[in-house]
Amino acid sequence: MNEHITTMRRPRVVAHRGASAVAPENTLAAVTAAVARGADAVEVDVQSSRDGVPIIVHDADLARTTDLRKRRPDRANAPVSAFTYAEIRSLDAGSWFGPAYAGERVPTLEQVLETLRPSGTGLLLELKNPTSHPHLVAQVAEVLGCFSYGADVTVQSFDGEALRSFGRLVPDVPRALLVRNAPRHPVLEAWASAVNPWHGSVTSAYVRRAQLAGLRTSVWTANSRTAIRRAADAGVDAIITDRPARALSVLNQA
Numbered sequence: 001m002n003e004h005i006t007t008m009r010r011p012r013v014v015a016h017r018g019a020s021a022v023a024p025e026n027t028l029a030a031v032t033a034a035v036a037r038g039a040d041a042v043e044v045d046v047q048s049s050r051d052g053v054p055i056i057v058h059d060a061d062l063a064r065t066t067d068l069r070k071r072r073p074d075r076a077n078a079p080v081s082a083f084t085y086a087e088i089r090s091l092d093a094g095s096w097f098g099p100a101y102a103g104e105r106v107p108t109l110e111q112v113l114e115t116l117r118p119s120g121t122g123l124l125l126e127l128k129n130p131t132s133h134p135h136l137v138a139q140v141a142e143v144l145g146c147f148s149y150g151a152d153v154t155v156q157s158f159d160g161e162a163l164r165s166f167g168r169l170v171p172d173v174p175r176a177l178l179v180r181n182a183p184r185h186p187v188l189e190a191w192a193s194a195v196n197p198w199h200g201s202v203t204s205a206y207v208r209r210a211q212l213a214g215l216r217t218s219v220w221t222a223n224s225r226t227a228i229r230r231a232a233d234a235g236v237d238a239i240i241t242d243r244p245a246r247a248l249s250v251l252n253q254a
């Protein structure tokens with residue numbers, strides 16, 4: 001008898017800024033919550049302090065996700081790169097989300113790697129605003145090199161030039177280009193292992209074309225059950241979501 005057994009693997013679930021629907025984004029609490037919920041990987045944003053420490057924060061300034069405005073209203077909208085790590089470390093990065101998270105700090109890249117290591121959970125690391133941080137690529141390369149993380153790490157950015165520079169320093173770490181919309185033709189340079197578009201722009205035809213071009217597709221940021229299901233039906237390789245537990249429950253439904 002000629003039997004064909006097809007094993008359909010579900011897309012990987014990547015917790016966006018950690019499990020950021022249930023804990024303050026880009027903190028160790030959010031990373032830990034993502035691991036506890038069974039995420040396959042955690043996405044965080046890396047920038048650089050004035051004294052060259054790679055730190056995990058999304059916005060160009062610290063006003064939204066820390067208590068900086070309360071403590072130093074005069075500096076609330078100063079860029080991240082204007083602050084030393086000691087200054088950033090003194091800020092509360094959890095109270096804005098809820099009193100249970102008071103005292104949470106802006107973590108370093110190294111702390112995130114240490115937090116992920118015991119579980120082997122993957123890391124999707126976004127080089128954020130690299131043009132505002134001229135040494136970010138080298139600083140991140142150094143931390144990753146020293147840490148010998150071992151498990152899966154991918155570096156992504158909307159900035160292709162930063163990814164090219166990163167590859168010259170760390171050729172063995174996969175790189176993914178972030179784009180707003182899935183391109184009509186999944187072009188791209190040989191260095192890219194993946195193109196990561198906004199979830200609403202992706203179709204199954206696009207994913208197939210990307211696969212033929214040797215590119216994986218991780219979509220962001222699919223949070224509703226409908227969006228998660230739609231991305232899975234399109235055949236994406238990974239779903240970046242604020243809600244990893246919800247994504248896993250949708251994907252594990254028969």
Ligand code: G3P
Binds near residue numbers: 045058178221240
């Ligand atoms: O992982 C993709 C996504 O994080 C890109 O957008 O603004 O959340 O960093 P943003």
Ligand code: CA
Binds near residue numbers: 045
């Ligand atoms: Ca990001």
